[in-house]
Amino acid sequence: xxxxxxxxEIRESLVEMEEEKVVELCEKTLELNIPAYETITEGLIPGMxxxxxxxxxxxxxxxxxxxxxxxxxxxxxxxxxxxxxSSMQExxxxxxxxxxxxxHDIGKNLVRIMMEASGMExxxxxxxxPLERFIEKxxxxxxxxxxxxxLMTTTMDGMKTVIDRLSERNxxxxxxxxxxxxPISQNFADxxxxxxxxxxxxxxxxxxxxxxxxx
Amino acid sequence: xxIRQDILTPKERLLAFLTGKPLDxxxxxxxxxxxxxxxxxxxxxxxxxxxxxxxxxxxxxxxxFGYDLNYLFTNCSYIAEAMGQELVYSEDEPANCENPVxxxxxxxxxxxxxxxxxxxxxxxxxxxxxxxxxxxxxxxNSVCFSGPVSTAATLRGTEDFARDTYAxxxxxxxxxxxxxxxxxxxxxxxxxxxxxxxxLEPIASGSIFSPKMFAKFAFPYIKELVDYAxxxxxxxxxxxxxxxxxIVDQMTETGTDIVSLDICDLAVAxxxxxxxxxxxxxxxxxxxxxxxxxxxxHEVCKNAMDIMEGYTPGFILASGCEIPTxxxxxxxxxxxxxxxxxxxxxxxxxx
Numbered sequence: 001x002x003x004x005x006x007x008x009e010i011r012e013s014l015v016e017m018e019e020e021k022v023v024e025l026c027e028k029t030l031e032l033n034i035p036a037y038e039t040i041t042e043g044l045i046p047g048m049x050x051x052x053x054x055x056x057x058x059x060x061x062x063x064x065x066x067x068x069x070x071x072x073x074x075x076x077x078x079x080x081x082x083x084x085x086s087s088m089q090e091x092x093x094x095x096x097x098x099x100x101x102x103x104h105d106i107g108k109n110l111v112r113i114m115m116e117a118s119g120m121e122x123x124x125x126x127x128x129x130p131l132e133r134f135i136e137k138x139x140x141x142x143x144x145x146x147x148x149x150x151l152m153t154t155t156m157d158g159m160k161t162v163i164d165r166l167s168e169r170n171x172x173x174x175x176x177x178x179x180x181x182x183p184i185s186q187n188f189a190d191x192x193x194x195x196x197x198x199x200x201x202x203x204x205x206x207x208x209x210x211x212x213x214x215x
Numbered sequence: 216x217x218i219r220q221d222i223l224t225p226k227e228r229l230l231a232f233l234t235g236k237p238l239d240x241x242x243x244x245x246x247x248x249x250x251x252x253x254x255x256x257x258x259x260x261x262x263x264x265x266x267x268x269x270x271x272x273x274x275x276x277x278x279x280f281g282y283d284l285n286y287l288f289t290n291c292s293y294i295a296e297a298m299g300q301e302l303v304y305s306e307d308e309p310a311n312c313e314n315p316v317x318x319x320x321x322x323x324x325x326x327x328x329x330x331x332x333x334x335x336x337x338x339x340x341x342x343x344x345x346x347x348x349x350x351x352x353x354x355x356n357s358v359c360f361s362g363p364v365s366t367a368a369t370l371r372g373t374e375d376f377a378r379d380t381y382a383x384x385x386x387x388x389x390x391x392x393x394x395x396x397x398x399x400x401x402x403x404x405x406x407x408x409x410x411x412x413x414x415l416e417p418i419a420s421g422s423i424f425s426p427k428m429f430a431k432f433a434f435p436y437i438k439e440l441v442d443y444a445x446x447x448x449x450x451x452x453x454x455x456x457x458x459x460x461x462i463v464d465q466m467t468e469t470g471t472d473i474v475s476l477d478i479c480d481l482a483v484a485x486x487x488x489x490x491x492x493x494x495x496x497x498x499x500x501x502x503x504x505x506x507x508x509x510x511x512x513h514e515v516c517k518n519a520m521d522i523m524e525g526y527t528p529g530f531i532l533a534s535g536c537e538i539p540t541x542x543x544x545x546x547x548x549x550x551x552x553x554x555x556x557x558x559x560x561x562x563x564x565x566x
Binding site: 017058059060061062063064066067070101103106109152153154182183185187188 | 308311313373374378380382422423424425428461501502505506539540541542
């Protein structure tokens with residue numbers, strides 16, 4: 001089997017949720033001395049991009065995305081130890097979480113999964129995250145983007161608080177701010193001065209890549 | 216805008232609607248729930264734990280808004296709670312589940328089919344008894360509860376439940392079976408107290424599952440609940456949160472009497488439901504109702520009524536989902552005003 005065929009099969013098997021097959025194919029890439037970098041960037045990531053596309057087109061939903069991302073991770077586990085780190089482009093660094101007062105995290109997790117699947121470095125703070133923590137972590141890891149989500153109207157204002165604190169400390173321009181979640185709208189995002197609002201996880205990944213010129 | 220005083224009581228109006236008699240205005244049922252506690256200076260927590268606080272809250276809401284249905288509802292997890300799931304109660308938010316009890320097939324032994332007096336069910340019975348005595352002649356009560364999928368997903372954790380639809384469907388079905396039986400036991404009590412049971416399925420949403428998965432994991436169990444309510448002689452609405460444009464025909468095929476919509480183009484729903492059920496919806500609770508302004512609320516309500524004009528067996532103006540605590544009460548008034556103005560019918564002529 002040549003490289004093109006095997007990478008194509010990885011992409012297709014990932015989309016079809018065939019974990020064993022993807023693992024087997026990834027092992028084969030190692031035998032064939034295909035660089036781990038190529039397996040990731042031309043096999044696994046494009047496979048997950050196709051999953052994102054299917055999600056955005058309402059062909060795939062939460063279960064399919066979760067299962068595909070599990071498959072991708074199983075493949076990554078095989079090839080990652082063989083990865084020559086210098087070959088990878090510096091990833092977009094993201095700090096994200098569900099704002100203080102809210103514990104609904106499905107939407108946020110979906111965004112994390114899709115961001116990681118597209119090669120971003122995601123620091124997930126989890127749910128019910130104290131507002132100050134977003135800033136601390138972003139400063140600590142030298143993040144490019146802060147992502148905040150909520151499903152509840154009672155906690156929406158927390159997002160504005162984070163943005164205001166960044167401005168007060170003159171570090172607002174160091175970061176792009178992404179907001180999302182059930183009650184959030186473009187209108188709200190504009191009002192609080194966020195850089196980006198998207199309706200769903202897949203669009204979030206696409207737009208973040210655009211902002212950082214990685215599209 | 217001319218706002219006309221109501222002529223019928225909410226109960227008379229709903230009865231007239233159900234029996235095809237003339238109405239004074241369109242039915243309007245904003246989904247006011249635990250936020251009503253704030254009308255009497257109580258917290259959401261008190262509302263969830265005390266049937267008297269619950270009843271008093273709804274009576275205050277009826278007086279304030281003059282809406283057409285009391286929607287008794289505390290949180291999305293109380294059926295799961297009655298089956299053995301622990302919930303976290305915070306002061307002024309609906310209780311929620313932080314640590315799902317079912318982590319494996321073996322954990323099924325940690326839960327049971329909920330029966331009459333389990334969990335917080337008695338809070339609802341107490342509230343219904345008070346409401347029946349105090350205002351039973353004026354208005355109907357309903358009780359909203361999470362259906363089989365949402366209850367099963369609460370017990371298992373939504374993401375794990377979603378994965379299980381591929382990885383462990385047996386566990387999904389075992390949970391769904393127990394959740395369905397729990398719902399039936401609760402429906403029986405609710406109907407015995409003269410209330411309308413309303414199935415809520417925030418998790419069986421078209422935003423989370425594909426129509427194919429809905430057919431496999433949601434439809435059969437929801438249909439069983441609908442059939443059961445009908446056996447008991449009760450009407451039973453079905454509310455699904457989030458997007459529903461791809462599952463609205465399956466929702467209708469469950470046999471539900473009222474298809475209650477959140478995010479769905481009403482024109483699409485009208486075409487797909489095609490007279491097989493009453494449609495209810497769908498003013499966006501976290502958009503227009505939250506932000507207003509009042510004029511905009513009037514406009515979206517009028518627009519919904521225009522799209523649904525002449526639809527049989529009928530359209531009920533409502534919010535798309537539960538109205539969050541942050542929505543100003545004036546915005547709910549604005550919705551009622553729209554019904555009393557653009558939705559007022561020439562009642563004298565019909566008499």
